[in-house]
Amino acid sequence: MSESSSNPRKRAPGRPSGDGGTREAILDAARSLFGERGFEGASLRAIAGEAGVDPAMIRHFFDDKEGLFAATIADRTAIPERMFAAFLGPRDDVGRRLANAYLDVWEDDETGPMVKAMVRTALTSPKSADLVRELIQGKVAESVGEDTDPELPLRIALVGTHLLGLATARYLIGIEPVTRIERDDLVEVIAPVLKRYLTEPLG
Structure with a gap:
């Protein structure tokens, strides 16, 4: 099944809005998916879907996948x-x-x-x-x-x-x-x- 055809999990209720809340939601999703699938298996699109945000927001906060991964290690473990x-x-x-x-x-x-x-x-x-x-x-x-x-x-x-x-x-x-x-x-x-x-x- 292609990534675009898979159904991302629903965004958890109660996540805060705004830049701070978006960044936190992305980190939470990244920790979950990197842990489950590894770096290669966890795509930015899947992480964005898990977080309930547009994939462009990941690049806005973290530049790229490597930057997100490093931030996840630092902030979420x-x-x-x-x-x-x-x-x-x-x-x-x-x-x-x-x-x-x-x-x-x-x-x-x-x-x-x-x-x-x-x-x-x-x-x-x-x-x-x-x-x-x-x-x-x-x-x-x-x-x-x-x-x-x-x-x-x-x-x-x-x-x-x-x-x-x-x-x-x-x-x-x-x-x-x-x-x-x-x-x-x-x-x-x-x-x-x-x-x-x-x-x-x-x-």
């Missing part, structure tokens, strides 16, 4: 907040907190589908990869405040590549024995590595 919280607290335990927070967002029923869509999209769309990277780096920068460590960008990149590789092996591709290791044992393995990337000399 707990992913940034969970990752941000992992950096708060004693530095000695930052690796363990970060490992647990990262695994949580992958294994949670609410955030799991979105983070899977986020990673798959980042791997295939350079623009989406840039938007996701800016989001993550911005949250990390917020957490460290006025930290003037000149190696901070490299530290963030090392953490990101390590965690992305782990998630790809464990949750996307299914590489053994990464898929079989118990959650607690996995945290014990990766926490010291993450701590070193973030707090210890890299030279």
